[in-house]
Amino acid sequence: MSQTTKTKPVHRKVLDDARQIELATRMIRCGARLQVLEAETSLSYDRLSHLYHEIRGCSPSKGLLPFSESWYLSWRANLHASLFYSLFVAIEKARPNLPEVECLIRAYQLYEGNEIACEGGERKEPYLTFTRAWMLVRFVRRADALKLSHCQDCGIGFLTHTHTHGLTLRCAVCNPPPRALPALRGGSIDTPHDLSLHHAAA
Numbered sequence: 488m489s490q491t492t493k494t495k496p497v498h499r500k501v502l503d504d505a506r507q508i509e510l511a512t513r514m515i516r517c518g519a520r521l522q523v524l525e526a527e528t529s530l531s532y533d534r535l536s537h538l539y540h541e542i543r544g545c546s547p548s549k550g551l552l553p554f555s556e557s558w559y560l561s562w563r564a565n566l567h568a569s570l571f572y573s574l575f576v577a578i579e580k581a582r583p584n585l586p587e588v589e590c591l592i593r594a595y596q597l598y599e600g601n602e603i604a605c606e607g608g609e610r611k612e613p614y615l616t617f618t619r620a621w622m623l624v625r626f627v628r629r630a631d632a633l634k635l636s637h638c639q640d641c642g643i644g645f646l647t648h649t650h651t652h653g654l655t656l657r658c659a660v661c662n663p664p665p666r667a668l669p670a671l672r673g674g675s676i677d678t679p680h681d682l683s684l685h686h687a688a689a
């Protein structure tokens with residue numbers, strides 16, 4: 488009996504460690520930066536750095552995290568970020584017991600899968616990186632700097648500043664900047680596929 492009580496905490500620690508490594512591995516495969524991994528797991532910098540190198544075959548970037556919410560409001564970034572955030576909210580609503588980071592990973596995998604499919608199966612980094620997606624959730628949830636508004640024309644959810652109000656809110660597809668019109672009509676611009684379909688059906 489004494490042996491059982493002694494080994495239990497050790498088992499728990501090993502299991503928890505395995506879960507943390509699995510979580511970090513999934514985030515690294517999505518393209519997460521080291522700062523994100525440190526914030527979302529209890530693993531040390533050195534272990535995360537080694538894990539990153541083992542999975543990606545290179546050292547993690549040492550640059551700063553993207554820090555401005557304004558990036559998400561430029562036309563093309565807003566299309567991609569709004570699609571990702573709408574997926575994130577839908578997953579959270581469907582699975583309220585899932586931790587936030589799990590919803591984030593699942594939403595990002597859906598967004599990323601959509602982007603890869605649009606590129607004919609060729610893998611390249613999506614316009615919205617995992618780190619940007621992670622920062623976006625923080626800008627909405629922690630900093631209260633951005634929110635999901637609804638387009639008055641098509642009804643789709645899209646990201647705006649928190650303090651944007653009024654009845655004249657129009658999304659990036661219903662109200663594109665003039666410079667984007669020729670490319671948008673010609674289909675040569677890099678827009679998220681699902682969003683284009685949504686608007687085509689609206």
Ligand SMILES: [Zn+2]
Nearest residue numbers: 638641658661
């Ligand atoms: Zn719209």
